[in-house]
Amino acid sequence: MKTTTTEKKNIRQLSLSELEQYFETLRQPRFRVKQVWEWLWQKHAHSFDEMTNLSKELRQELAAAFSFPALTVDATQFSADGTIKSRFRTFDNELVEGVLIPTEERKTACVSSQIGCSLSCKFCATGYMDRKRNLEYDEIYDEVVLINDQSEGTFGKKLSNIVFMGMGEPLLNYKNVLRAIERINSPDGLGMSPRRITVSTAGVAKMIRQLGDDKVKFKLALSLHAANDRKRNEIMPINETNNIKALIDALNNFYKMTENEITFEYILFKGFNDSPKDADELIKIYRQVPADLVNIIEYNPIDQALFEKPDEAAIQQFMAHLEKNRVNARLRHSRGKDIDAACGQLANKS
């Protein structure tokens, strides 16, 4: 359980029944627990002082017993296309980013699950940072709440979708990601449907199986980006221990257990994975998994990597090849490139 430097327990790490037990020791009536729980998960208080329907004594008692570390917005950048990138500061002064991607129909939050990342994908700015630590589930929840506030404040609309495609590998922070999603889904949390949430993984086969065994209700995206092991090893070192065959098996297990939507993500890199042969290999994988969709993503250059975006004709040829073979593929143009908020660009830059 997370503690602050003063070693007090984080109150949001308590379950409802643990909080009830604590209130029994205080001889406080049960409705007080409900009030505090509401402040923690629905009214989004960030300090005990904000819990104005509690007596001052009770607030002081809670503050003496527990810590209440909450994420704060450290900096915000606005893209010309409407995308908003936020840098959040944690209680221990770490920084992590989240993005609000608005379209006419959707307001999507792209959230982070770790501070930095250990998987070192070659095309991703986060992959060039060290992994500092996992985000706790209440910190992930805070990211969503703060981005939802931005969505309501800027566009007058609540978030419609959440994608775990920010910094970090969600399946290497499995418990916190699932617990955060439980709070996001819960009627006494944000009350958002799991069908509107997509968790994206670089491919941790064992944990994809675990998602199936846990019968989760959210959608899954696999960042494939190369359709044979030799090329995938080159750009995603995790493939050396989680090869494409292992991922196909794990995805089939996920689908068998949940019937939830699966998407492949495939960034096109000029001269690396954009040929008709690459498309054929991608089609072969698509045929082995009950995937709904292949998202073909425009590459966003980062300082460290040498890849380039293919020219438009090559992109169109690749798409036409997929369509001819009846692959449900969509070309995604990334948003927020001018503020380094696009796919693969998150790196806490100012």
Ligand code: SF4
């Ligand atoms: S793409 Fe995802 S898993 Fe790979 S380095 Fe970036 S954040 Fe980590």
